[in-house]
Amino acid sequence: MSLLVEHASGLLTLTFSEPAKRNPLTPEIADALAKEIREAEASDLVRAVLILGSGGNFSSGGDLRAMPPADTIAAADRLRRYAALITTMAKSTLPMVCALEGTTAGIALGVATACDVIVADEQARLLFPFSRLGLFPDGGLIHGLASRVGPGRAKALLLVGDPVTAQRAYDMGLVDRLAPPGSAVALASDIARDLALRAPLSVGSIKSAFSDGVNALAPTLETERITQSRLYFSEDFTEGRAAFFDKRQAAFTGR
Template sequence: MFIESALDDCVLTIVLNDPARRNAMGAGMRDELATALDRVNADGSVRALVVRGAAGNFCSGGDLTAMPPENMSTARDRLAQVACLVRQLCGLPIPTFAVVEGAAAGLGASLALACDYVYMADDARLMFPFSRLGLLPDGGILHSLAARIGISKARQLLLEGRTVGAEECLRLGLADYCHPPDQLAKEAAASAGNLATRAPLSVEGVKRALAGGLPSLEDAFVFEHRDQPACYFSSDFAEGKRAFAQRGIPAFTGL
């Protein structure tokens, strides 16, 4: 098994588990992760997702021992599978958290940046080695990296093949939070648990609205006009109003 998972208080944790190869994303792990993400998407009891790696590393990227693929057709199939995997992760209607220890390199960095939140150990690093290997950035990182830090800085990191430590990641906006390694999982789990209590319709709507990047003002008004009326008449809004009036904690159902 290359993927392990556990559900705790509506927060599902997925562990990339191939320590001997620092959790490299080989064909087996890609297949298992895709299956796991399908299950997450279909399971209404999961309200937040945490992705981390086993044995102190997040993911060392694609499996270099399996490259190059057998032929051009196989290469395109592999890229299509990777793209599908990242789409699955980005398209989940729940908050997603990458918990990065050690290295997140290449495709590993792509997976981390596809999550809504990036939590890093203060001795962890993101690695963008594509130009040093003679490969193009993949896993959607041309989009996700620029979306976080802007085109100019993303261009620099990718052209230079940089390794970026946690402190610089936090400063640039590649990481949302940094913690000592012994506190990292606890802090990420607490944040995931907190967001798991938010109204599912609101969370899904925000993610859907921002999935394509920064909307124009008119795009925002179109989204509001289309989706807000249904929220007015949802059970969750009624529950939110009740809890607010009584200064209590709402119990949202996503209905």
């Protein structure tokens, strides 16, 4: 298992670190990612998560050399572990940013679409190989992809399976920011550090509102009523309001 873990100034950085194999996303790596995110969620020290790959690639996805699993029981366990990671990411109140460089393929795109902000190197390629391999999209990718580009386009991407350039991914809304070659990590790091300074209650509430998909208008307005009524009287809003009028950086506490 190769996952580098770094903590600095409220930012948790998790880096896939098996560059010789283009950072495959194994069940063990999924377990480790989920564990780190859960621990960060419970900590007052972490305000944002940054997910990276090493060696110029984000992740090649599942390791074909380790497939198929030994039997259907092992297969179900493998998918359960991946599902636990994606669910942990989706339910976390921490903002998550990833930087896509080189190749991002298969289930790794499920991890990427579970992030809140996706930054891609202009030379990055996104690969959807499932129909070419005889496999089903995993890592919650049908949901994550459709939530970003719409069901029709998501279906076409997964069925046709052609490589997608970073520019095309940006144009269709799959990627949020493009970075010049070699600078995706720096840009993603800047965004993540900035998010780590935002009001945790506000950020967490926004994430929670989106975690189960966009609701109809009436439930959305009810969520606003409940959540905003609580945040009006938080210490963070008092601090944010004061910092706005004082023209300074707010120091949020999450209370």
